[in-house]
Ligand SMILES: Nc1ncnc2c1ncn2[C@@H]1O[C@H](COP(=O)(O)OP(=O)(O)OP(=O)(O)O)[C@@H](O)[C@H]1O
């Protein structure tokens with residue numbers, strides 16, 4: 001009982017029911033019953049009015065009479081209405097009301113797509129149960145469709161993790177050992193070093209490989225949505241919560257939950273996450289019922305977590321809980337042996353995708369790639385190769401097709417040998433190259449406004 005009254009007071013978007021019957025007393029007594037239970041009730045007295053209401057008010061469920069006075073014996077008019085409603089929205093549950101002793105008509109209605117039927121005179125408790133079940137079914141169907149769309153995206157084939165450098169081979173050996181244990185793993189390393197790819201690679205080598213791999217990008221979510229995304233919510237938890245939604249923790253059940261860009265989590269969300277991890281259970285937003293969780297956590301960041309902790313931006317207790325095992329992915333410039341192999345891999349992929357007939361990378365291009373210092377790591381390498389394939393005029397990709405920034409083409413200059421102005425100029429050019437000319441991002445990385453960046457560029461041109 002308390003459950004129901006809760007819903008009435010909390011739910012600003014009650015489920016709407018359309019009652020279609022030509023008898024006013026039927027409409028009124030059903031309306032009284034359903035409104036008392038917190039439903040929003042719409043009524044219609046004729047088939048025409050029913051269609052109009054269904055079209056304009058979008059009720060979530062329809063209860064319709066099959067026996068209109070004009071056509072009491074065959075129920076033909078009611079059945080036709082049923083079919084029209086089905087065409088309007090094939091997913092909307094339709095419940096038919098039939099007179100006593102008209103079982104064949106009820107069966108015909110079920111055949112034509114009605115979900116259930118109620119016999120007049122009806123039993124109030126049965127009306128409520130039928131409605132509740134149909135709405136729950138519809139919501140889980142909607143949720144299922146949302147999840148299957150999400151899982152299709154997640155099930156895209158994993159691109160192979162390519163490497164041959166002794167450094168990376170050793171890391172993969174360790175990662176494989178760690179994958180088999182159920183321990184929490186923290187992946188660190190610069191942007192574009194392959195943390196996301198390695199997390200998935202490890203999941204596929206874990207005891208949970210038959211379960212889902214669910215990523216949540218904590219860097220890309222507004223603060224107010226994080227808990228909702230992680231823990232889900234119950235119907236009516238807040239204004240837009242029209243239906244129950246499960247969160248990533250539950251979605252990842254029996255699999256791996258990959259918390260990406262963990263350093264971006266606010267202190268408040270860090271507290272909720274720590275609570276969930278410590279208790280081994282979560283509560284959906286708006287509900288006090290705990291749900292046990294069964295996930296393996298992997299987390300990733302390109303930030304320096306120890307500095308974040310020292311500056312009070314990240315909780316030490318959460319960090320140690322996530323950091324049972326840390327795997328650091330080295331920047332590409334520390335594994336030069338992988339550059340040629342990766343470049344050829346991205347080359348094959350790009351000519352295939354763009355249907356280009358380029359024979360390959362020239363030896364001098366390969367040499368230039370190996371000398372470049374890759375501030376954007378493997379992601380940058382993939383972009384450079386793709387751009388070169390698109391721009392290449394000849395049969396082979398040459399050095400000029402790569403368009404590498406001259407400043408980074410030799411290894412970074414010895415900073416102590418530069419003048420202040422040279423150092424500044426170097427950093428500005430590196431930032432622009434790294435973000436492929438996006439001055440907003442470059443300015444943010446350099447910690448100056450965009451106009452300050454433009455002023456410097458204008459000065460260098462003089
Ligand atoms: N060893 C590898 N072999 C093949 N592709 C790789 C490898 N490492 C990374 N990549 C590719 O490089 C791109 C960047 O990798 P990923 O997104 O995993 O990096 P990241 O470390 O998570 O970066 P960020 O911190 O910016 O999120 C992806 O397209 C990934 O598939």
Ligand SMILES: [Mg+2]
Nearest residue numbers: 195196260300
């Ligand atoms: Mg990533």
